[in-house]
Amino acid sequence: MSTNLNLSCVMVIFGGTGDLTHRKLIPALYNLKYEGILPDNFAVISVGRREKTTETYRNEIYESVKSFSRFKMDDEKWKELSERIYYHRQDFSDDDGYIRLNDFLNELDKKYNTNGNRVYYLAVAPESFETIVGKLHKHCMADNSNSWRRVVIEKPFGRDLKSAQFLNQKINEAFAEKDIYRIDHYLGKEMLQNIMVIRFANAFFEPIWNNRFIDNIQISSSEMVGVENRGGYYEKAGALRDMVQNHMLQLLTLTAMEPPVNLETESIRDEKVKVLRSLQVLTPELVKKNVVRGQYGPGKIEGRGVPGYREEERVSPDSKTETFIALKTYVENFRWSGVPFYIRTGKRMPAKSTEIVIQFKPLPEILYFKEYGIMEPNLLVIKVQPQEGIFLQFNAKRPGTSNIIVPVQMDFCQNCHAGSNSPEAYERLLYDVMRGDSTLFTRWDEVEHSWRFVDNIAQVWNDENTEISKYESGKWGPKEADELLARDNRKWWNIGEVSFKNI
Ligand SMILES: NC(=O)c1ccc[n+]([C@@H]2O[C@H](COP(=O)([O-])OP(=O)(O)OC[C@H]3O[C@@H](n4cnc5c(N)ncnc54)[C@H](OP(=O)(O)O)[C@@H]3O)[C@@H](O)[C@H]2O)c1
CATH class of the missing domain: 3.40.50.720 (NAD(P)-binding Rossmann-like Domain)
Incomplete structure (x- = not known):
């Protein structure tokens, strides 16, 4: 720093x-x-x-x-x-x-x-x-x-790579890069600052943080609200620009980055940029196959009827703006080769939750598996919001005379107890600007590489006049999002919503 x-x-x-x-x-x-x-x-x-x-x-x-x-x-x-x-x-x-x-x-x-x-x-x-x-x-x-x-x-810093480059050039005429603080307020959240600590300060996580032990990583951010009064803005942005270009890719970089040589701002940012540079290039074929875009229709949120996106204020009745996106990509480096990263974000979903789910590979089928069948995988979940904490799922024997193996959970929540009062992201960020620490702000090359990734998707959507998939408000997105994982014999984990009742 x-x-x-x-x-x-x-x-x-x-x-x-x-x-x-x-x-x-x-x-x-x-x-x-x-x-x-x-x-x-x-x-x-x-x-x-x-x-x-x-x-x-x-x-x-x-x-x-x-x-x-x-x-x-x-x-x-x-x-x-x-x-x-x-x-x-x-x-x-x-x-x-x-x-x-x-x-x-x-x-x-x-x-x-x-x-x-x-x-x-x-x-x-x-x-x-x-x-x-x-x-x-x-x-x-x-x-x-x-x-x-x-x-x-x-945010948003531009609406594509070209406009971001132009804006950056204009800002550079007045301010040096070290004096430019590009906000991604997710970086000010407690658990994002915690990801590096969890990874690099725990002997039982870092050694298994790679493609030998990890099956897939799911980064999800769901909201229950719709566009509210921001229809005018959202029509031009959509979930891809509003969430993926910044927050979701920042979550991905912190999860996938190599340990920096030290905690200096630029050392950390250098490692984050390497992840963005290693992202799989999404060709038009891959976009069509591995990116799902959806838009909410009418439905129910917590029992209350809500209108569809096209009925919202300042939204076109035939809008093709996506309020949901799910995608699969890869970080193409030695550590992550072959491990899919699934990203999903949407509005009007059943729960408000941002979480990173690390799903571990199954063990060899030698001992219990023949007798007990398929067991639940080990999961490590970094809960970003509204709960901040860590959730760990592993297998154990159910107490009693029968030999039944069940998944059990350890759920650490650092802001659930009365009296805990985590600082708001903006407190940390404003303080950091005043003291000249830009670690929790995005450097230009991070922005640039994020736009490269996002532009490939936007370009295909723009060129192909395909219909957008609809989903009912209050559901976890369109069925194509489930199919994206089902094709790989996987499923989305909705830890923020589910409470486990196995024991
Ligand atoms: N609101 C959020 O929760 C949120 C979250 C994340 C990011 N952001 C970003 O933060 C920025 C601000 O968002 P916001 O929601 O606060 O917008 P907003 O409520 O529309 O406020 C815009 C402000 O700009 C002023 N303004 C506009 N044109 C002006 C002009 N020509 N001359 C002088 N003042 C002018 C307005 O002043 P008057 O009202 O006095 O005209 C008002 O103070 C946006 O880039 C947005 O994407 C907002």
Whole structure:
């Protein structure tokens, strides 16, 4: 980890009136304040277009913090923080606005001794990334000769390789790679940070983490919600761009990477990139065979009737946007040769859960198998959310006089107990930006290789005018997703949903 421990700064949040700022960013800053982690020399300027005073803005975000913070409202701490939060009104394209903003920043620098250090957080629609960064450059606001200046870019970073390359080039004109923090908020989640520890700090996992012992790996992320009010955005993105290009491939890289030479940011990122570079190239034939796309129709979620995707607000009635994707791929290197990686993500599914299931190979059929038939495989499950923990399934004898072998489970959940209160991903990420640690952010070449993988799929879908598979809301995707694994004599494990009742 390379860090610069001078945390003093002014954080400028472009999109300060938006949903992300209200639900995630300001509550995260409050939580950091609550825990005493925020630096003393610190201030925030929230930039929005709507007409309002700083006082009105502070009242609005007070309500958001009350609703979305993981800590209760402590009025004293809130007062200390909110006194340092200011509202600045301007349009992103308005040059005068940046001149006023820069003057205001210089004023706050003096008032709070922030040394000219700045975080520019772009909590805005992707169409505005280029405009804002270009204006910051034009008005010398990215100039880091006497202080540090960092930019945080929300997802999605482009909508294909070409647009991502263009955006990256524009950002590079203003900021050096080391000062660009591309957010994938999954990387801020506790269990993602834990994957490397589980793998590389346990003698009984790492030696068997390879194709000799592992049969297949399943990376699943399911949501019960539909597109809600994000139809406009989602129509252009779909599950492939919204989930696979970033979160799912990040989960895969952490699961498959080699041990880095040390814990330096670039050492870790180097290993992650190698995984992305080793991904099987999906030819059009492979896409047609091994990638399933689905879209939810009407159905029931927790007993409540819900509409199909095409009936949602701001969604075309003949939309072909996928709300579900399942795919099989391989990491073509020595460790993983022959081990399929199955990825699956979708909306309106029966459970909210993100998990990585490592299924181990069966043992030789010599002892128990002849008499007892096929046994359940050993499973190691890394539960990412909503439960955070590890689940282990292995075989044991059922107590009693009969010789029956059953699968038993050890289920460690680190956030299930009363009093446990894991930090939100954005807390860790904001703190890391301030201290200059970009380990949990994606480096450009990671983004580039992820888009290469995803573009191969998008291209085929674009060229082939095939119908999208439908699935009923409340089910685990279309039947083709089950068939994808059934063809390999395998099945999906839905550990987040199933509670085992064998004993
Ligand atoms: N919301 C989430 O949970 C979430 C999760 C992950 C990633 N993201 C990403 O985060 C980013 C922001 O999402 P969001 O949901 O917060 O969007 P949002 O609610 O639509 O907010 C957009 C913000 O941009 C401002 N804005 C738009 N055009 C402007 C202009 N020309 N000049 C000045 N201000 C302008 C808006 O200001 P006014 O309202 O004052 O006009 C508002 O503050 C997006 O890239 C999204 O993909 C969001």
